[in-house]
Amino acid sequence: MAAPSMGSALWRSLRAYQVYGANTDVGKTVMSTILCKAMMRRFPDEKTWYIKPVSTGPQAEADDRHVARFSESSTHCLFQFDQPIPPDSSILQKILSQLSSYALTGRGTAFLETAGGVHSPTPSGTSQADFYRPLRLPVVLVADHRLGGISSSISAFESLHVRGYDIDFVLLFRDSRYQNDDYLSKYFQEHGISTLSLPSPPARRFHGQEDEEAMVEYYDRVTKLDEVGEMISMSEARHEARVKSLESMSSRAYKHIWYPFTQHRDISPSSIMTVDSAHGDFFQTYRPDGLNPTAPPSKSSNLTRPTFDGSASWWTQGLGHANPKLSLSAAYAAGRYGHVMFPGGIHEPALSLAELLLHTLNNPRLQRVFYSDNGSSGMEIAIKMGLRAAASRYGWDDERNGKEVEILGLKGSYHGDTLGAMDCSEPSAFNQKVQWYRGRGFWFDYPRVKMVKGIWVVQPPEGMEGELGSEATFASLREVFDIESRKKGNNDAYYRKYITNTLVKLIKDEGRRFGALVIEPVVLGAGGMMLVDPLFQHTLVQVIRSAHCLFSPSPLPSLPPHTWTGLPIVADEVFTGLYRLGRPTSSSFLAIHPDISVHAKLLTGGLVPLCATVASESVFESFLGKEKSDALLHGHSYTAHAVGCKVAETAVKMMVGMEKKGAWEGFKKDWLDVPPHTSSTGPGIWSHWSRAFVNDLSYAENVEGVIAIGSILAISLHDRTGAGYTSTAANTLRETLFNRSGADWNVHSRVLGNVLYLMASQTSKMETLRSIEGAVRGALL
Known part of the structure; x- marks a missing residue:
């Protein structure tokens, strides 16, 4: 199977460079010829190659012919501009294959010369x-020695630098008129980049023979210069240093890094994944021989290989690694603001993002945006908001009455690793050895949704059939989420009675006090990628909102529209929000409007940390008072960080634009375009993962159940031990996908106990995901 993504290019045996020009007609081909000839002079027993990916001029004047004539190196022009040009991915694959063939012939050097300037367009x-960028070759930048060349050269450098290129050298011609070389040498030295100015080539002669003789003499003279020899030696040293750094990184990390969610007794230097770069959906990971992690090192194998980011980098990656639009947004905000103190002030990125979020979430209850650094902190803030709002309305005074205020939630939920957020979850492996954990709440059990042997099943927890009703089956996921139709059936009555009776028992009989309902809409993330019956969550919210008499003996006062009732409803959309499930909000699947919702992860497309806790005006008013202590005294040094807000604004606009332009129509069609004799999955309920693939997995012998919605795929494997989060049932599948024998790409994934999950990004290509599906099929079916 072909690789679904380009790998970067790095070999022990091959030093490969990309030659960029700061502008057109700055002498890239002349510099490439000098580099090729100097390399051959420095390493006479090695090969030197030159690649021109796409030639834009007539063949008689082609750059590769010039380089071949005057350097005697081996040259290749892959495509002529006036001929049919294949897709971009095919051109890159051809380049990588060409470089790989060089590496197989022995030790040598290759130069890949681009056309025009840094931003000159490709045929597409x-x-x-x-x-x-996917190749991530070290760059030799040919600066502009002409009038205006300082500006174009620095601009070219910054364009490459912000995209993650390493610029090894800057070359340019000497010019006594403008002396750009002197200024640029000082400029690039400040950035740690070596700059070399060389004599200009002779003026073109009238007679071709004279011109050729002059160029032969020029190249022979320049390549003998000591500074050219020093640059060549330095390039060799840098190549070796890059390889050695990658080789040693895992050992150095093993000594000095303390990893999250990791039992360090279970890891070793060989198990640590070294990431050289990332682009699109893929990491470029280091392997000693580039393919087989158990084979001895090979000089001819690419030292990096594409690794599909199957956890979306802990659920944050939505618009592809190294997305240039997000990088430029970050650079813009950093250049305009850096970071500025937020309380009592405002800046354009924070205000624009707040207004954009409120519009995108389309929740009439929400009016206020509170910024923090990450999802866990955002949930801490949401909990403070909800508890204060309830205490204010119901007149609770904890110091006088001595009653603790708790939260209501769902079993298996998890809202973050800060102490307050952790206390909103029931005891689990995450918190059982955290000495300050108290677990202040009650967590409802609930029916789970999964596909089993081709049928969507809503399954109550074992032993709770009498309270929650018996197992129900559905022909499509749309039917599961058709809340209005399902409310006419028996499940709604079972759920309503179970929730109401439980609340009465907790509040009236046991005298417990609750200040908020906190839920992860639709899918519980860290708790095991469990798809909760949407009807249950819908009913839970409706019962809570109509149960004022349980929380207060006083009659419910007349309230303005969109004011919270019963208890404030907090939706933890850190994971499931902002198009993770195919919609701007996951609460919309439940036909609810929460009073507080929390958004992070996809908020910035995975580039920088940021969280927004969005609240209703009625919640906000609970913090208005005469004293400072009445305010929400919570904040971070980087609250409303301008860089994060600007990146988030760009990311949200990109995702909204993708939806409007039909970027996901191909995925939707697979789920919605079903034969007339079967049940339609309906609009809005679809997955990036193919319907046939999910169906087939549900029949696998060791698969307990499968869920797929939006970009999420979760495979639950049979585990008779009942170990839960500490189960190792999914480890073998994870290792199989990561160490695929004979494959030139692999899949990095994470497990949650017996559940292996894979996460697409919102920009994942269909052919990439279908390739991943093939790997999973091979491992399970």
Whole structure:
């Protein structure tokens, strides 16, 4: 199976460089010829190659012919501009294959020369700076020695730098008129980049023979210069240093890094994944021989390989690694603001993002946006908001009455690792050895949804059939989420009675006090990727909102529209929000409007940390008072960080734009375009993962159940031990996907006990995901 993504290019035996120009006509081909000839002079027993991916001029004047004539190196022009040009991915694959063939012949050096300037378009119209980025070759930048060249050279450098290129050298011609070389040498030295200015080539002669003789003499003279020899030696040292750094990183990390969610007794230097770069949906990971992690090191194998980011980098990656639009947004905000103190002030990124979020979430209850650094902190804030609002309305005074205020939630939920958020979850492996954990709440059990042997099943917890009703089956996921139709059936009555009776027992009989309902809409993330019956969550919210008499003996006063009732409803959409499930909000699947919702993860497309806790005006008013202590005294040094807000604004606009332009129509069609004799899955309920694939997995012998919605795929494997989060049932599948024998790409994934999950990004290509599905099929079916 072909690789679904380009790998970066790094070999022990091959030093490979990309030659970029700060502008057109700055002498890239002349510099490439000097580099090739100097390499051959420095390493006479090695090969030197030159690649021109796409030639834009007539063949008689082709750059590769010039380089071949004057350097005697081996040259290749892959495509002529006036001929049919294949897709971008095919061009990159051809380049990588060409470089790989060089590495197989023995030790040597290759130079890949681009066309025009850094942002000159490729045949498809893509900027070269973005087009060649997956290769991540070290760059030799040919600066502009002409009038205006300082500006174009620095601009070219910044364009490459912000995209993650490493610029090894800057070359340019000397010019006594403008002396750009002197200024640029000082500029690039400040950035740690070596700069070399060389004599200009002779003026073109009238007679071809004279011109050729002059160029032969020029190249022979320049390549003998000591500074050129020093640059060549330095390039060799840098190549070796890069390889050695990658080789040693896992051992150094093993000594000094303390990893999250990791039992360090279970890891070793060989088990630590070294990431050289990332682009799109893929990491570029280091392996000693580039393919087989158990084989001895090979000089001819690519030292990096594509690794599908199957956890979306802990659920944050939505718009592809190294997305240039997000990088430029970050750079813009950093250049305009850096970071500025937020209380009592405002800046454009924070205000624009707040207004954009309120519009995108389309929840008439929500009016106020509170910024923090991450999802766990955002949930801490939401909990403070909800508890204060309830205490204010119901007149609770904890110091006088001595009653603790708790929360209501769902079993298996998890809202973050800060202490307050942790206390909103029931005891589990996450918190059982945290000395300050108290677990202040009650957590409802609930029916779970999964596909089993081709049928969508809503299954109550074992032993709770009498309270929650018997197992129900559905022909489609749309039917499961058709809340209005399902409310006419028996399940709604069972759920309503179970929730109401439980609340009466807790509040009236046991005298417990609750200040908020906290839920993860639709899918519980860290708790095991469990798909909760949407009807149960809908009913839970409705019962809570109508149960004022349980929380207060006083009659419910007349309240303005969109004011919370019963208890404030907090929706933890840190994981499931902002198009994770295919919609702007996951609460919309439940036909509810929460009073507080929390958004992070996809908020910035995975580039920088940021969280927004969005609240109703009625919740906000609970913090208005005469004293400072009445305010919400919570904040972070980087609250409303301008860089994060600007990146988030860009990311949300991109996702909204993708939806409007039909970017996911191909995925939707697979789930919605079903034969007339079967039940339609309906609009809005679809997955990036193919319907046939999910169906087939549900029949696998060791698969207990499968869920797929939006970008989430979760495979629950049979585990008779009942170990839960500490189960190792899914480890073998994870290792199989990561160490695929004979494959030139692999899949990085994480497990939650007996559940292996895979996460697409919102920009994942269909062919990539279908390739991943093939790997999973091979491992399970």
